[in-house]
Amino acid sequence: MKYLVWGMLLGLVVLHQDFWFWNDGRLVFGWIPVGLLYHAGHSLACVAVWFLVTRYAWPTNLDLGSDPGEGTDA
């Protein structure tokens, strides 16, 4: 699963170079340029993939030897 998640992240890097919408000035819903909508969707895909990274590829040894903290969320 860890490698699949990292593969998805790499896929996002590749999909960022969307040469297929380069000269496409079509408007989706009559107001969003298709190239802009694609990249907005790309941002949302990032949220999903980063969620998977934190769930399945999170390192286990980060908190070793650390002070658990003394305060609250402030």
Add this chain to the structure above:
Amino acid sequence: MTPLPLVIICVYLVLLLGLGFLASRMFRGTSRDYMLASHSIGPFLLLMSLFGTTMTAFALVGSTGKSFRIGIGVYGMLASSSGIVHSICFFLIGTKLWALGQRHGFTTQTQFFRARLESSWIGLLLFPILVGLVIPYLLIGVIGGGITINKVTAGTFAEADHGVPQWLGSAAICSVVLVYVFLGGMRGTAWANAFQTIVFMVLGVITFVVIADSLGGTESFFANLQTATEHVQRHAPEKLTREKIPQLLFFSFMMIPVSAGMFPHLFQHWLTARSAESFKLSIVVHPLFILIVWFPCVLVGVWATSASIDGRLIVPADLKNDSAVLGIMVSSLSGPLLSGLLTAGILAAIMSSLDSQFLCIGTMFTEDIVLHYSDENRFSDRQTVLMARLFIVGIVAITYAISLLELPGVFDLAIWCFSGFTSLVPAVVAAIYWKRLTTAGVCACVVVGAVLWVFFFVDSGRGANPTYTFLGMLPVVTMTACSTAAMIGASLITKPPSEITLKKFFPES
């Protein structure tokens, strides 16, 4: 025009001072609390302060201005790419540095490099380079804030006046941020960042709706969006595509957000986290927040190319300073109340970066220079905090003086500043993941990056040419490739750090 926008801006600045005063009541009196909030920041505050810190005038004023100039491609060039790259930096660099900082008590990047490379004098190379790169970053905020206040207040006192002068607006912003950083330290900064991030995100969305409604003129928001974009389709259709942006150049913009990996103020924010788990929310939600801020700004910038009142373009096509586009759109298309509120939102984004940067340069000065080169216990905590504050005032004064000169636009200035930081990122990545890294390797990385930065900057007419490229790409690609190669080469031919140090930094291997 009514002075209402100016009044709202002033009220907002006073509110921030109040927040700093409140945070000062919780100040524990130690330099560690002042600089790192005693490692007490949880997931929500960490998310808001990391996001608020990385989004500056560049994100609002710069993105709108650049979209006005080159179209929708700006979103892909910097927003969606940051969604991947910033979170990678938080995950691969931030969490690791947090863990090392917790274990070994680092407060600054220089402390980390000194310990990792067993070299005291590496600090003398890193300190001026990092402070030198933070200054243009500060300039982005100082200039962006001054221009925005100037444009929004034009005509406040008389029909023909030019608004609050840029120098006065910039001075007011610097003063307010200085005061609340001094009062509240890192805790005040984190609170102010969270508050200001909420303010600029909410007001950013309201700006978008108000401008769309003004441009469309009907009661249906959806129809107004269509009308606003249809104007662009008729008058500047190329702004709805990326036909004016070479693909190689677009690709090279992916290197700009990499700079976050070496921002000294982000390093300091990372160390404030209560636990490694606190990073998770920031890593996941950061791209969504970028979408919420950048998407409206890019569309407003594109709409500005064709928006008109009574047949006259609101923003003239030959506008010299792209950074003024957002201020002009806001003041022309919203009423005085909203205009004031929206300006407060823009200033919130600017100040939420300036505060962290102010605090960070003070911390670097005291930790990396004063305390490092003085006897233990020579200075009390109070004296340390005082020295940090004096150094901050000095750097802010220099930055303010530079902001009065004629400089490139906010967007282009930011690209040069971020390029410098990106060229140093290989050093921090190698320090975390590559045992073979040596002092000579980091020196080579820094020197090659700095020399190439100066060369390209001068070659571009000191940043005056906004379309300057090298090999068809941003110079940052060449700078980073060369600094990486120099770092690897120099490390491989010099003696690696001792086993004791390597065990300290790579305990699991």
